[in-house]
Amino acid sequence: MTEEQITERLREAARTLHAMPSDRPRGHRCQMPEVLLRRLEECVDLGDADFVAELTRLRRERIASWARVRKPSPEAVSRMDECLDWLYILQPRTRACVWLHAEQVPQRKAASLIGLSRGGYEWQLGHGLRQLRQGLERLAA
Secondary structure, three states: OOHHHHHHHHHHHHHHHHHOOOOOOOOOOOOOOOOOOHHHHHHOOOOOHHHHHHHHHHHHHHHHHOOOOOOOOHHHHHHHHHHHHHHHHOOHHHHHHHHHHHOOOOHHHHHHHHOOOHHHHHHHHHHHHHHHHHHHHHHHO
8 A cells, every 4th residue: 555545545544533423312403413532632631731722623624614414324434443543553643644634734834733844744644654564565465
């Protein structure tokens, strides 16, 4: 699997995660589904509450911009779970870079969220995608 294919699968996982229905009971509030964060927070744990809060805010902005979100298919959810498992190959900071790239957060914003320069973010992202490719190749062998 190439790094471009890995990136596309991760982006599909991010879209699927956004489309997951809320686990909260419906009431007198916005009916737009919220992102399920538990699994993602396990994957991208930098121990920084500000990072998680900002990522949550960015997600809600993106969800609010969507007109209608369809419930994902069981196959899409299975592919998402598989992709989220791939992230455990990476170190936490690299994991965060790769996931923010999958979420299509602008590089400058992602770099400042993680506390890296833009060049450092790009290097960490490239390094993470190479590690994922090599790790997946080892698992396939």
